[in-house]
Amino acid sequence: MIHSSSIVSENATLHPSVTIGPFCIIGDDVTIDEGTKIHSHTVVKGHTKIGKNNEFFQFCSIGEDCQDKKYAGETTYLEIGDNNVFRESCTIHRGTIQDNATTTIGSRNLFMVGAHLAHDCRVGDDCILANNATIAGHVHIGNFAILGGMTAVHQFCHIGDHAMTGGGAILLRDLPPYVMYNGVKQIPQGINSEGLKRRGFSSEDIQLIKRAYKIIYRNNNTIDEARALINDMANEHSVLKVLNVFLQNNNRGLAR
Numbered sequence: 001m002i003h004s005s006s007i008v009s010e011n012a013t014l015h016p017s018v019t020i021g022p023f024c025i026i027g028d029d030v031t032i033d034e035g036t037k038i039h040s041h042t043v044v045k046g047h048t049k050i051g052k053n054n055e056f057f058q059f060c061s062i063g064e065d066c067q068d069k070k071y072a073g074e075t076t077y078l079e080i081g082d083n084n085v086f087r088e089s090c091t092i093h094r095g096t097i098q099d100n101a102t103t104t105i106g107s108r109n110l111f112m113v114g115a116h117l118a119h120d121c122r123v124g125d126d127c128i129l130a131n132n133a134t135i136a137g138h139v140h141i142g143n144f145a146i147l148g149g150m151t152a153v154h155q156f157c158h159i160g161d162h163a164m165t166g167g168g169a170i171l172l173r174d175l176p177p178y179v180m181y182n183g184v185k186q187i188p189q190g191i192n193s194e195g196l197k198r199r200g201f202s203s204e205d206i207q208l209i210k211r212a213y214k215i216i217y218r219n220n221n222t223i224d225e226a227r228a229l230i231n232d233m234a235n236e237h238s239v240l241k242v243l244n245v246f247l248q249n250n251n252r253g254l255a256r
Helices: 193-198 205-218 223-236 237-249
Strands: 030-032 046-048 063-064 077-080 091-093 100-106 180-181 188-191
Touching: 046 063, 063 077, 077 091, 091 100, 188 193, 188 205, 193 205, 205 223, 205 237, 223 237
Parallel strands: 030 046, 046 077, 063 091, 077 100
Antiparallel strands: 180 188
């Protein structure tokens, strides 16, 4: 169902089950799959591909040109998976040709009011970006990450699986998997134990993750020393493999 006040390009491809509320604009080269709902006053521009059963609340801006002076109108992309929720006034930008030209969002993510995802970002599955979380360009976010309200992430940072930031956090370096980052003190502060319990991690695995955290943050190891120690542990304990891969491919130095 498409509200009579909305404008939908004849070049857009919409599944018949898609719902478009009043005063929306759906531009050229937009593809929207079945079950997706778009509430009032939302703009979706192409080239944007939206999967199944997503929901966009009022005043979202999806697939807009990026805020990068290098952008000169090239064809770039936004790809969104299934079952995501974008609350009021979210802004999601397409990629740039200086990266891989694509901003990518997985499935089952929640973007709360005013969240911003800039060009060339990659977000995995089952993440939460709380109100006014602001993610700069080229940031990679893993699975099950939670970013507290007003979190600001510097461009090119990587955030690992199951990581969590407190409200008001300013993240200038990479945040490893499982680690909690205090938004007031701006320092890592333990691991996301409660979140791991809720996701079915065993007490033994959580203890192993705590040991790895101490190797990185509490035992006065250099980053290289910590990498070597955790690499050895990951060979024996699969729960540490995601942390080991993250450390071996560290992008901007670790938040410490």
